[in-house]
Amino acid sequence: MRRFLLPLAVFLVLVAFLAIGLKLNPREVPSPLIGKPAPAFRVPTLDDGARTLARDDLLGKVWLLNVWASWCVSCREEHPVLVELAKRKVVPIYGLNYKDGRPDAMRWLSEWGNPYVASAFDPEGRVGIDFGVYGVPETFVIDQAGVIRHKHIGPLTPAILDDKILPLIRRLDAKS
Amino acid sequence: MRNPKKLLLALLLAVSGLAGMSRAQEAAPAADDPVLEKRMMKIAGILRCLVCQNQTIADSAADLAVDLRNQIREKLRAGMSDQQIIDYMVARYGDFVLYKPPVKSTTWLLWFGPFALFGAGLGVLFVKLRRRAASRTDEPLSEAERARAEALLDTTGKQDES
Numbered sequence: 001m002r003r004f005l006l007p008l009a010v011f012l013v014l015v016a017f018l019a020i021g022l023k024l025n026p027r028e029v030p031s032p033l034i035g036k037p038a039p040a041f042r043v044p045t046l047d048d049g050a051r052t053l054a055r056d057d058l059l060g061k062v063w064l065l066n067v068w069a070s071w072c073v074s075c076r077e078e079h080p081v082l083v084e085l086a087k088r089k090v091v092p093i094y095g096l097n098y099k100d101g102r103p104d105a106m107r108w109l110s111e112w113g114n115p116y117v118a119s120a121f122d123p124e125g126r127v128g129i130d131f132g133v134y135g136v137p138e139t140f141v142i143d144q145a146g147v148i149r150h151k152h153i154g155p156l157t158p159a160i161l162d163d164k165i166l167p168l169i170r171r172l173d174a175k176s
Numbered sequence: 177m178r179n180p181k182k183l184l185l186a187l188l189l190a191v192s193g194l195a196g197m198s199r200a201q202e203a204a205p206a207a208d209d210p211v212l213e214k215r216m217m218k219i220a221g222i223l224r225c226l227v228c229q230n231q232t233i234a235d236s237a238a239d240l241a242v243d244l245r246n247q248i249r250e251k252l253r254a255g256m257s258d259q260q261i262i263d264y265m266v267a268r269y270g271d272f273v274l275y276k277p278p279v280k281s282t283t284w285l286l287w288f289g290p291f292a293l294f295g296a297g298l299g300v301l302f303v304k305l306r307r308r309a310a311s312r313t314d315e316p317l318s319e320a321e322r323a324r325a326e327a328l329l330d331t332t333g334k335q336d337e338s
Contacts, residue, residue: 029226032270099239125243132268134226134240 031132031151038065038140038148039130046097046105046119053094053120055146062172064093064165065140066116066156067128069100070108072136078155079112085161086115091169095119098128098136141165143172216248219258223265224273232275 033039042054066082068075086093095116097105100123109116122128131140141150150168152160220234220241227238233245244265251261265273277283317325 026229029270029272032267125240129243129247129268132270134269 027135028153033132033148034151036148037146038142041120041127041130043120043122043127046102046121053118058094059146060144062091062143062169064091065096065142066093067096067098067133067136067138069098069136070104071100074155075137078137081156081158081161082115083113090166092117096127097121098133099123099125141168212249212252215252215258216245219248219261220245222275224275226269226273
């Protein structure tokens with residue numbers, strides 16, 4: 001009996017490792033920017049090229065930065081969630097329009113609704129690189145001091161909002 | 177040149193030569209600075225493309241890889257060192273962007289785990305062999321065993337002959 005105990009233990013450890021491995025998503029790379037100040041940027045807004053949007057304009061409040069593009073299929077999928085969230089007015093949502101064209105992006109917003117207070121226009125993806133963006137859509141939670149608190153990769157769902165993002169925003173709001 | 181055909185030929189040659197030259201100049205921007213391009217590809221070759229994770233930034237044709245190659249070019253022109261550029265990428269995308277993970281406390285298991293496992297295996301093997309050697313006793317064969325061994329040897333010998 002004892003001679004089966006050791007192989008069985010090894011087997012169970014292996015099963016545990018594989019089970020954890022199955023649940024991990026290799027596409028979700030932990031961002032090194034969490035807990036660090038958001039990269040400074042100052043770029044024209046999408047709707048008005050003469051106005052600019054900068055990180056420092058948004059200091060003093062908790063806000064969401066949502067990276068989106070009209071060519072991005074998953075963005076279309078998460079868009080109703082954002083529109084719904086904007087209606088609840090719990091947190092201002094700012095957009096980062098990533099590697100897109102103005103006419104396409106504007107048409108997209110007028111067609112599907114505009115949940116953004118404003119969108120920064122980043123046609124060459126430079127701000128995106130500073131934020132370590134590699135898969136659109138991505139959403140960052142940024143606190144009053146301009147520090148990135150959370151990054152979500154992929155489309156937002158109501159469940160992710162309720163379980164992770166909104167509780168975090170409530171905690172951050174309570175601190176100020 | 178009295179022969180009009182020769183004149184025409186010379187003219188054609190001159191024109192085709194010019195055409196070749198102008199093409200060579202057109203191709204120039206891509207290989208603007210071969211030294212810089214080589215350095216760029218060297219750096220891009222050790223960075224992982226985050227969109228297609230099993231390719232380097234040098235190999236990948238993904239949009240992001242093209243952008244990052246341009247960024248590397250730009251930083252090199254600005255006089256940044258290779259290490260500074262790698263640090264710039266790690267600051268944005270994390271250690272994951274490096275194909276060769278750095279040795280630090282969180283990656284010790286990754287780097288040294290296989291050696292530790294190998295060492296443990298060797299240890300177990302050594303202990304087992306020692307125990308087996310200690311438990312084995314070299315007793316001489318008993319009379320009955322000797323007779324049986326001889327009988328076996330004899331029969332096989334006869335079978336060979338037949």
